[in-house]
Amino acid sequence: MKSPELLRETAKVLEETEEKIKGLTSLSPKRKQIALKKIREAKENFRKIADDVVIDNEELANFFLKRAVKLKNSTNNKSIERLGEKEYLKDVEAMFRYSKAAPYDFAGLMKYVNRAYKAYVWGMVSFFVVTAFLPVEFKITSLILLIPILLSLLSLRKRGYTGLMLAFAAIPIPLITGALAVRAYIDVFINPTALQEAAQGLGVSTTTAQIVAGVMVLFGIAELVLLSYAIYMFYKHRHAFL
Structure with missing residues (x-):
């Protein structure tokens, strides 16, 4: 199965995103903490589900990885100033919600x-x-x-x-x-x-x-x-x- 590997890669990308968030100056301190908390939890969620995969859904795992990479690439001051803090946090929230929903697609909880x-x-x-x-x-x-x-x-x-x-x-x-x-x-x-x-x-x-x-x-x-x-x-x- 390729899904576990892709999910672990997603978690790794989110870990890199977390480090980039720490260095941001375009987010207010409060919103930076919100983003960090959600990214950390999303990272751990993807790592956990990677060990519990019983349904191989490579297409969905690839989708999560692409969204994580997209989020990582937009995690810089210039992009956030262009998008706005709220839009950036919406992307963070989406990644967080994907991580919470993942067990239903990969661990058979549906x-x-x-x-x-x-x-x-x-x-x-x-x-x-x-x-x-x-x-x-x-x-x-x-x-x-x-x-x-x-x-x-x-x-x-x-x-x-x-x-x-x-x-x-x-x-x-x-x-x-x-x-x-x-x-x-x-x-x-x-x-x-x-x-x-x-x-x-x-x-x-x-x-x-x-x-x-x-x-x-x-x-x-x-x-x-x-x-x-x-x-x-x-x-x-x-x-x-x-």
Whole structure:
């Protein structure tokens, strides 16, 4: 495999970049320390992943090396004065984020992200099923969330950071809805009045209403479990998203 060698070379280039940053006068002391901290961590991240490679992705490793070389070449006072401190630090930040995401491409950690994605998909499917028999305001809420959820799904598939943020924003309301739904559907079992109202609202017998409520309780519990797992795993593996 060539990836480990390329990743070590990337770390070496970043080490050289670190030394060049120390001699810069075009960065303010505060921003110089920020750049040094991120480059040091990126360097160590690439060194570590080079020892843990299980997936040989030579093309991506080459990309990281080229970006490291580009950053090194732009680490001089003249280039930074031309680009501006903020633009230079954006390049440093990008290199840092690449180093944090690298384990998902080389060490096989994407399987955890894929599990979270599947949990998110099925959790949201359960959310829409659960709201089907709830009052109209819940249906309206689910329709409002439909577009953000779809956009998050598309972006998450591409490991987009925007999709991650959309998922974080979208999940809380379905979680609350799921909890309320479970409580409401359980009430159908223990409250004769609620059972009668549910049967009348659906236009079915009380037995059928109980069956529907039972199925919805299962969907509600599934929604809570799956979305809780998804949001936890997405946060834990947030560095996979760029």
